[in-house]
Amino acid sequence: MREKKRLEAWIDGAALTGVDGRILLRQIEDEAPQIETTYGDIPGGGRMLLNQRRVGRRLSIVFALRELYDLPARARIIDAVNAWAQGEWLEVSYRPDQRMRVRCVGVTAMGSARDVHAEYRLNFDDLAAPYWEDKHTQILQLGGTYNQGSIYVPGTADAIAEAQIVPTAALNAVTLNVGNSSITLNGLNVQAGSALTIDHDDRGLIRIAANGTGKISCRTPASDDDLIAHPGQMTIGFSADAYCAVTVRIRGRWL
Numbered sequence: 001m002r003e004k005k006r007l008e009a010w011i012d013g014a015a016l017t018g019v020d021g022r023i024l025l026r027q028i029e030d031e032a033p034q035i036e037t038t039y040g041d042i043p044g045g046g047r048m049l050l051n052q053r054r055v056g057r058r059l060s061i062v063f064a065l066r067e068l069y070d071l072p073a074r075a076r077i078i079d080a081v082n083a084w085a086q087g088e089w090l091e092v093s094y095r096p097d098q099r100m101r102v103r104c105v106g107v108t109a110m111g112s113a114r115d116v117h118a119e120y121r122l123n124f125d126d127l128a129a130p131y132w133e134d135k136h137t138q139i140l141q142l143g144g145t146y147n148q149g150s151i152y153v154p155g156t157a158d159a160i161a162e163a164q165i166v167p168t169a170a171l172n173a174v175t176l177n178v179g180n181s182s183i184t185l186n187g188l189n190v191q192a193g194s195a196l197t198i199d200h201d202d203r204g205l206i207r208i209a210a211n212g213t214g215k216i217s218c219r220t221p222a223s224d225d226d227l228i229a230h231p232g233q234m235t236i237g238f239s240a241d242a243y244c245a246v247t248v249r250i251r252g253r254w255l
Contacts (some may be wrong), residue, residue: 007094009061011087016061019084020077026119027062028092057126059090059102068116078120082107085122091135098132098254100124131157134252140236142246148177148237153229155252160204161227162249165196167242174240178227178248183208185218192242198227 007025009016017023063081067074085104106123133155140151153159161178165171171190176183176198183198185208190196196210206226208216229250238246 008092010091011084012089013091014084014087016063016081016084019080022066022073022077023081024064024066025061026064027060028094029060029062030092031058031060057100057131059092059100059124059126060106061122061124062119063122064117064119078108081120081122085124090124095132095254097135099135100132101127103127131253131255133159133254136251138250138252140248142236142238142248143244145241145243146237146239147246148235151229151234151236151248151250153231153234153250153252155231155254157231157253157255159229159231159250159253160200161229161236162199163197163227164247165190165198165238165240165244166193166246167196167240167244168192169242171196171240171242171244174244175238176227176246176248177235177237178229179234179236181224181226181228183223183227184220185215185223186220187218188215190215 007028009025009028016025065074065077067077085107088101089099090102091099102124104122105125106121108120108122138151138153140149142149163176165174165176167190169192171192172188173186174184174188174196185196188196188210190210194211196208196215198206198208201207206216208214208219231252234250236248238244
């Protein structure tokens, strides 16, 4: 007879059932992302679909307590669970090697302290996007003034590439291609040994900088807004006016 795998949830690497041995995790409810739909009027009557956007995702954890008689102990366990829920990165046992950046939006309350059969609920909303992402970063390293390589991107949704470019001589122009997306930077004035980075802030907005100085104004008008990597095998390449060591990092995402 096969051993049944135990349901578990972690926040920033700490297990819920590790908070107290009397916690019994009953259920994890992973809702489908909310969809925001925009319509436009059709002249003469009727409406047409203009856009659909994924705007949120809710995950709930339902648990009970094995402590039946000691009411102060039950209250202390609930307080400990509430503190546990304030972390940032959520993982669950049925999605190995994936994580979601969350905020706890429904801190559980004691309810009836004397109800020994009560179940408690924690609600989490995603922060960065309505996606699960890979815990592990896929990395591709390239070198030269022109080079390209291939990387496998796991997941079922488009991922965002980030890069670090370190030249061995003064760098003024570079183009980075990820699949069908491309960013070209001119007038950089990045000195040898300094790192040019393309990454994102906490709101998910692209940043381009070197030595603490923003370089996003160096992006050409024809450049894409971001470097998009589709799931599966992805070709990545670059060209530059100086020899560079290029490191590209991608985390897969799941719908």
